Amino acid sequence: MPDKNKYPFIEGKNISFCVPNLENIKLYASWDNHPEVRKYSRNLFPVNPEQYKKYLEDGQDRVPREIGFEVWHNADDKLIGFIGFNHINWADRYGNIGLTIGEPKYWNKNLGFEATYMILEYGFNELNLVKITGNAYEMNIGSWKICEKIGMKRELVLKKQAYVKGKYVDEYQYYIFKVDWDQLRIKIEFK
Secondary structure: OOOOOOOEEEEOOOEEEEOOOHHHHHHHHHHHHOHHHHHHHOOOOOOOHHHHHHHHHHHHHOOOOOEEEEEEEOOOOEEEEEEEEEEEEOOOOEEEEEEEEOOHHHOOOOHHHHHHHHHHHHHHHOOOOOEEEEEEEOOOHHHHHHHHHHOOEEEEEEEEEEEEOOEEEEEEEEEEEHHHHHHHHHHOOOO
């Protein structure tokens, strides 16, 4: 039986993007506080469910500069992460994506790649963006490999941008334009 807290917006082969649900904010907070997730997303301060509630409720009162989705695993009918655009510039038609697969059991299963494919499709074909960017720290090999595998180009290296576990690390910024995505997307089979 499908989860009553799941509201699908975009359905993929292995995962679906669903509308964020306040009933799941305890799980969101647990991901942001997980040591391995924090290492890559740079969550320096603890997050509690009330902060997520305020964040989600405040976002309803303005033109969205952020659009987020829960990531659900289809076969297991389980909430496993979060994806979205965390900076949208509507005038210039670009956005930056962020992805967290918060459940360790679902790491290294190509789900991040599928999620990135789906968010690029949504950004270019529904939001009408012309450029999409993504950032990853050098030690987050899985994230920057997804960017490269999907066809994004490394645009920028911010040297020693973040302090992680006692040392400064580089941050990579990737980009892809809609015109390039239109050519690349046909090579990727998720439909």
